[in-house]
Amino acid sequence: MAEQMEGDVIGGKKIQEKYLRDEMMPHIFCNGCGLGNVLDYVLWAVEKEGFDMDKTVFLSGIGCSSRIPGYIDADALHTTHGRALGFATGVKMANPELNVIVFTGDGDCIGIGGNHFIHAARRNLNITVIAVNNYIYGMTGGQVAPTTPEGHFGTTAPYGNIESPFDMSKMAIAAGATYVARWPVYRPNQPINSIREGLRNNGFSFIEMMSPCTTAYGRRNKFREIKDLWDFYIDNTILKEEYEMTMKFGSEEEKEAAKDKIIIGELHKISKKPLEDRYRDLVKELME
Amino acid sequence: MKPDTYFIDGNTACAEGAIAAGCTFFASYPITPATEILETMAKRFPEIHGSYLQMEDELASIAAVIGASWAGRKAMTATSGPGFSLMMENYGFALMTETPCVIVNVMRGGPSTGLPTMVAQGDVMQTRWGTHGDVGVVVYCPGSPQEMFDMTVEAFNTAERYRLPVVLLSDAVVAHMTEKVVIPPKEELDIVNRKKPKNSPEEYLPYCPDEDLVPPMACAGEGYGVHVTGLTHDERGYPSVDEKTQTFLVTRLINKIRKNSDDILKYEEYKVDDAEIIIVAYGSVSRSAREAVDMARAEGIKVGLLRPITLWPFPEDRIYELAAKGVKAFLVAEINFGQIVYEVQRCTDGHCPTYLAPRMGGSIHTPEELVERLYGINEGKEGSN
Ligand SMILES: Cc1ncc(C[n+]2csc(CCOP(=O)(O)OP(=O)(O)O)c2C)c(N)n1
Ligand code: SF4
Ligand SMILES: [Mg+2]
Numbered sequence: 001m002a003e004q005m006e007g008d009v010i011g012g013k014k015i016q017e018k019y020l021r022d023e024m025m026p027h028i029f030c031n032g033c034g035l036g037n038v039l040d041y042v043l044w045a046v047e048k049e050g051f052d053m054d055k056t057v058f059l060s061g062i063g064c065s066s067r068i069p070g071y072i073d074a075d076a077l078h079t080t081h082g083r084a085l086g087f088a089t090g091v092k093m094a095n096p097e098l099n100v101i102v103f104t105g106d107g108d109c110i111g112i113g114g115n116h117f118i119h120a121a122r123r124n125l126n127i128t129v130i131a132v133n134n135y136i137y138g139m140t141g142g143q144v145a146p147t148t149p150e151g152h153f154g155t156t157a158p159y160g161n162i163e164s165p166f167d168m169s170k171m172a173i174a175a176g177a178t179y180v181a182r183w184p185v186y187r188p189n190q191p192i193n194s195i196r197e198g199l200r201n202n203g204f205s206f207i208e209m210m211s212p213c214t215t216a217y218g219r220r221n222k223f224r225e226i227k228d229l230w231d232f233y234i235d236n237t238i239l240k241e242e243y244e245m246t247m248k249f250g251s252e253e254e255k256e257a258a259k260d261k262i263i264i265g266e267l268h269k270i271s272k273k274p275l276e277d278r279y280r281d282l283v284k285e286l287m288e
Numbered sequence: 289m290k291p292d293t294y295f296i297d298g299n300t301a302c303a304e305g306a307i308a309a310g311c312t313f314f315a316s317y318p319i320t321p322a323t324e325i326l327e328t329m330a331k332r333f334p335e336i337h338g339s340y341l342q343m344e345d346e347l348a349s350i351a352a353v354i355g356a357s358w359a360g361r362k363a364m365t366a367t368s369g370p371g372f373s374l375m376m377e378n379y380g381f382a383l384m385t386e387t388p389c390v391i392v393n394v395m396r397g398g399p400s401t402g403l404p405t406m407v408a409q410g411d412v413m414q415t416r417w418g419t420h421g422d423v424g425v426v427v428y429c430p431g432s433p434q435e436m437f438d439m440t441v442e443a444f445n446t447a448e449r450y451r452l453p454v455v456l457l458s459d460a461v462v463a464h465m466t467e468k469v470v471i472p473p474k475e476e477l478d479i480v481n482r483k484k485p486k487n488s489p490e491e492y493l494p495y496c497p498d499e500d501l502v503p504p505m506a507c508a509g510e511g512y513g514v515h516v517t518g519l520t521h522d523e524r525g526y527p528s529v530d531e532k533t534q535t536f537l538v539t540r541l542i543n544k545i546r547k548n549s550d551d552i553l554k555y556e557e558y559k560v561d562d563a564e565i566i567i568v569a570y571g572s573v574s575r576s577a578r579e580a581v582d583m584a585r586a587e588g589i590k591v592g593l594l595r596p597i598t599l600w601p602f603p604e605d606r607i608y609e610l611a612a613k614g615v616k617a618f619l620v621a622e623i624n625f626g627q628i629v630y631e632v633q634r635c636t637d638g639h640c641p642t643y644l645a646p647r648m649g650g651s652i653h654t655p656e657e658l659v660e661r662l663y664g665i666n667e668g669k670e671g672s673n
Contacts, residue, residue: 021515023526024526053513054509054511054513055509057359057508059355070517075358075507075512075514075515076514076516078518078519078527079354079378080351080377080378080518083347083378085348086343086352086355087354088355089351089355090313090315090353090354090356090357090358090359090363091355091508094313094339094355094359094360095359095360095509098508115345115348116344116347116351119343279334282334
């Protein structure tokens with residue numbers, strides 16, 4: 001397998017044939033949507049980690065992002081809006097042998113599902129969450145989300161968003177996640193590496209993917225072309241290492257320019273026993 | 289607990305019934321008057337190698353239970369009205385995806401936070417119609433701690449046999465009353481496990497039913513690659529927006545219960561054979577009703593009791609039969625302003641009047657007040673409900 005993988009990582013074709021359900025095509029995603037990239041990256045990570053698809057379960061809530069598991073040829077639970085992490089908790093605690101990967105959208109994860117999100121992170125279950133942040137409610141046609149930047153437009157924020165947005169990755173760290181990374185989809189290698197890192201981490205891994213929604217978000221926010229959105233990500237993000245250097249050694253102007261940017265990269269990594277291992281230990285102790 | 293005779297409360301009996309039925313996954317959120325079930329499970333589950341979780345809320349509790357069921361476990365959650373309301377969306381998800389599991393609702397006084405520590409029967413119709421869309425449901429209503437044990441076992445068996453979430457609808461009185469409970473030896477218990485596929489993963493269609501309208505269930509990690517979705521789905525489990533697929537699926541989900549209702553239906557009769565007036569009562573109220581039957585009979589009024597043990601399926605044919613055969617009247621006693629009374633009225637099909645003995649949440653009817661009503665009905669002093 002390893003030989004086949006050398007070369008162009010986003011070449012895509014072979015990996016799609018191996019992992020996707022043919023009968024589910026064509027997919028529902030719009031032209032220019034980042035969800036295809038996210039799916040590809042996860043498949044590559046799974047491939048490189050050599051995961052057994054018969055022992056891997058994909059879960060999701062509701063939304064465009066949550067439709068991803070439907071295309072993967074493996075066990076999958078496409079659940080209810082915001083609740084995927086509740087379902088995933090049941091799956092993992094019922095059978096810790098299973099690899100559990102959850103796809104969720106920004107609305108699904110931190111809007112309607114916010115409470116489950118912080119508690120799943122707190123419990124530090126050994127699962128990997130791929131949170132697709134398109135800064136909008138995509139599936140329902142572009143309503144403002146708890147992640148929408150201030151001043152940006154949605155069908156339900158016709159005069160611009162006046163609320164402050166959530167930073168999902170920061171929230172994950174604060175709540176107890178043991179691995180957190182954030183990447184825009186235009187970089188293939190770093191996200192794949194972070195997803196692999198997440199899959200390997202024995203605990204709650206959270207990978208936030210900044211993903212363009214051309215249809216429901218771009219159009220209303222002067223990102224008519226997919227390139228406009230990608231440029232927006234490039235202009236408004238800063239690598240964690242670069243941010244830290246700037247804040248330490250940079251000039252006042254450099255600091256000023258960096259301070260409101262979205263920090264990307266591997267944001268957090270610690271080691272802590274996951275809930276299912278603690279439960280197993282407890283059972284063992286009681287049996288002795 | 290070892291097979292033996294115990295003196296325990298209904299909630300403990302329910303927890304032990306679940307364990308006896310093979311339940312090894314429990315996720316819940318504390319709420320009166322169901323909390324003793326959580327407390328028993330928290331203590332007992334590590335001992336039986338089960339998984340116990342206290343979740344962040346009831347939305348997550350039922351989600352975890354459904355997830356665990358798809359990972360191959362028998363799973364249960366327990367709650368009361370406010371939590372049951374929160375579970376409604378995922379209750380529908382479990383019905384749609386045909387996920388075996390058990391939901392215990394120990395009823396307390398509502399609406400809203402209501403009377404947390406006191407009895408009521410206000411959630412009856414919620415178990416039937418509380419989730420959106422057309423559904424067929426199975427609801428057990430135990431009348432004693434012994435039945436909390438027995439019907440929990442039965443609820444698991446029905447959930448596994450017909451692949452659906454089954455509700456055990458108890459109430460604060462039955463849950464908290466302490467009585468003799470016999471836990472039978474393992475070999476005397478009839479335990480049902482879900483059907484597994486007999487064909488290969490290549491041939492298997494996750495939502496292709498057998499003759500009993502129930503599809504065999506492959507779980508996560510068994511190599512079948514099952515896609516589970518709450519969207520309308522075809523036999524492959526794939527989403528579809530086709531009207532025919534919707535009609536086929538929903539009709540089957542409803543017929544799965546209807547066509548098997550003789551097997552699922554459960555009720556108990558007491559002195560019904562020569563009865564002219566029949567009391568219909570379930571759960572804790574049936575205990576007063578039984579007493580009222582004896583008291584009225586001592587005064588020469590021929591009264592009987594019909595106690596539904598499954599509220600759904602409902603004993604519709606039996607009630608119709610009794611009404612058509614010449615019973616003078618039905619009296620429905622329930623701790624609400626009338627829920628099952630409309631079911632009874634529908635089933636009598638105009639053959640005789642149906643009266644309601646309503647009661648607000650807090651306590652159960654006394655036998656005396658029911659006898660009072662029976663006098664009135666017997667003497668023709670009551671207007672029809
Ligand atoms: C309980 C509930 N409320 C509302 C909806 C409607 N709904 C479907 S998808 C969605 C938004 C999804 O947004 P997000 O999670 O960001 O996913 P995206 O489509 O942007 O990937 C909403 C509000 C629903 N399905 N269920
Ligand atoms: S609406 Fe947005 S998120 Fe959904 S498929 Fe289209 S581009 Fe992607
Ligand atoms: Mg979104």
